[in-house]
Amino acid sequence: MAILEAKGLTKTFGPKVAVNGINLTVDRGQFVAFLGPNGAGKSTTIGMLTGLIQPTSGTITVADHTPGQVAYRQQIGVVFQDSVLDRQLTVNENLRLRARMYQHPDTAWFDQLIKQFDLAPILNQTYGTLSGGQRRRTDIARALLNHPQILFLDEPSTGLDIQTRQTIWSALAALRVQTQLTVILTTHYLEETENADFVYVIDRGEIIAADTVVDLKNRYAAHQLTIQTTAADRVKTVANQAGLRANIVANEVHVNIHHPQQAIALLTELTDTITDFEFHPADMNTIFVTLTGKEIR
Structure with missing residues (x-):
């Protein structure tokens, strides 16, 4: 069952076409990877799908909602390349402040995320003193506080050691089984896409390949x-x-x-x-x- 659809998605910046008529469908519970070289249009595409960039043309829907609607934003969680958390607050203060922004904070879910991403030992540390891996685990927990249907991960593991990456992916795999969480990833660590259910390869603003990992290997490698x-x-x-x-x-x-x-x-x-x-x-x-x-x- 499709949870996200984009049709004819296009974005231009003056004479430059950054994204050119992209069509895509993501089913509920899938792990989908977006790949492409620098400047291919990945980040612009993710920006439009998360509602941060207004498309020049085309449509986007998540569970029949469009990016301008509050209901759309309630369906998604986003982990940005740069954190949006306050460096002067502790991990606990940051997460509880974010949780209070939602109408019905779920205490049990909050506690589960703390455990799932191994945040208990650093709850009382200020965010600005954390290592890169600790900050990233906190960022992902923050993005999941509202029980989103879709989690967007934009280069989430850049600069992280392999142990931290394994911890993050193990936690996300468990959550996908438990909640049917849909994960959409952009990354330069291509080994992280080996377990993806579906892969879109974007180059020069267009989708040049879209298939399962197995079929892509059979066709191109x-x-x-x-x-x-x-x-x-x-x-x-x-x-x-x-x-x-x-x-x-x-x-x-x-x-x-x-x-x-x-x-x-x-x-x-x-x-x-x-x-x-x-x-x-x-x-x-x-x-x-x-x-x-x-x-x-």
Whole structure:
């Protein structure tokens, strides 16, 4: 069941078209990732979806509400790249002040978020003295205080250590199971999108790919098999005969593999010539570069 829909979403700044006629649908409970190089239109799109930027044209609805309505804002929570909390107040003061902005503060939910994001040890610290990871966990708890249907995360883990990122994603995964929370993410840590239900790739203001992670990998990425060998020409010939693309680099042969079973078959046939090998599964980084190119933006 769709909870968010955008049709013909466009934003121009003078002569510059930042977002050009985007259509998208997000179902309730999904984890959806928006990817794209710098300047691709991701942040502008998220700004329109969260009601912070007025579209030039197009429509947006969340559960039949539009961004200008109070009911729309009540359906969403947003974690911005830059925090909106008061650096002089404690974590507890910041969160309770935000909770009082809603008509029906839920004490049990408040306590659950404190526990879920491991905030109890820092409740009485001023926000300005927190580490980056502590601030980000507080920011996400703040965005969830009103029981939103959709949580927007705009580059939430930039600069955070892997332990903090794992804590955040474990907490969000638990909340998604418990409440059917819909999560919409933009990130440059592409490994965070591996578990997404659906991915939109945006470039030059347009959606250039939209699919599940599995289907994107099948369409745009190949597994990479690197074989160190004493008979590079033979390895390349056997790989080509199997319908696989192979290139010789020094004493290595790099082979694009469509299915892991092909790697097993190739290695088995060439056992007597192989001195070492590495197998790298297709990942979101490969897909991203394939779709958007290698040049720096």
